Amino acid sequence: MSEKRSILTEEGLKKLEKQLENLKSVRRIEVAQRIKQAIDFGDISENSEYDDAKNEQAFIEGEILRLEKVLRESDVIHDTSKDSSGVIRLGNTVVIRDMEFNEDETYTIVGSAEADVTEGKISNESPVGAAVLGHKVGDTVDVKVPTGILKYKIMEMK
Secondary structure, three states: OOOOOEEEEHHHHHHHHHHHHHHHHHHHHHHHHHHHHHHHOOOOOOOHHHHHHHHHHHHHHHHHHHHHHHHHOEEEEOOOOOOOOOOOOOOOEEEEEEOOOOEEEEEEEEOHHHOEHHHOEEEOOOHHHHHHOOOOOOOEEEEEEOOEEEEEEEEEEO
């Protein structure tokens, strides 16, 4: 059984590569220096500085492995702005209107590996992301949520 591959935008790929490079070239060195300093304090059996630094080192190494796996197992989607079909696809930014509250929300549809609601990036696997994919401006979509069904109208595609 093959694993499902992640999808990244070009921007998301660059962001993850930058995070990985920072972990490898900056954070690893910083934590190694902290460990060395903690060892210089003497007895490491009751040295909280040493324990904290070793825990941070383990976290950093785990993040490096996770990011390397995501990058290795991802497909990159390229510039979708050239698509003149008007159909919403991964990488597009859309403005949708909540029909119940008459409020507009702007989201960029991305793969789950780079989704971050605080940056307005929602996964293509999220209820809203999945609902708008394949539709056009002017379409109304139903989004199934635990409390029922929400209706959104697609107002704009950027």
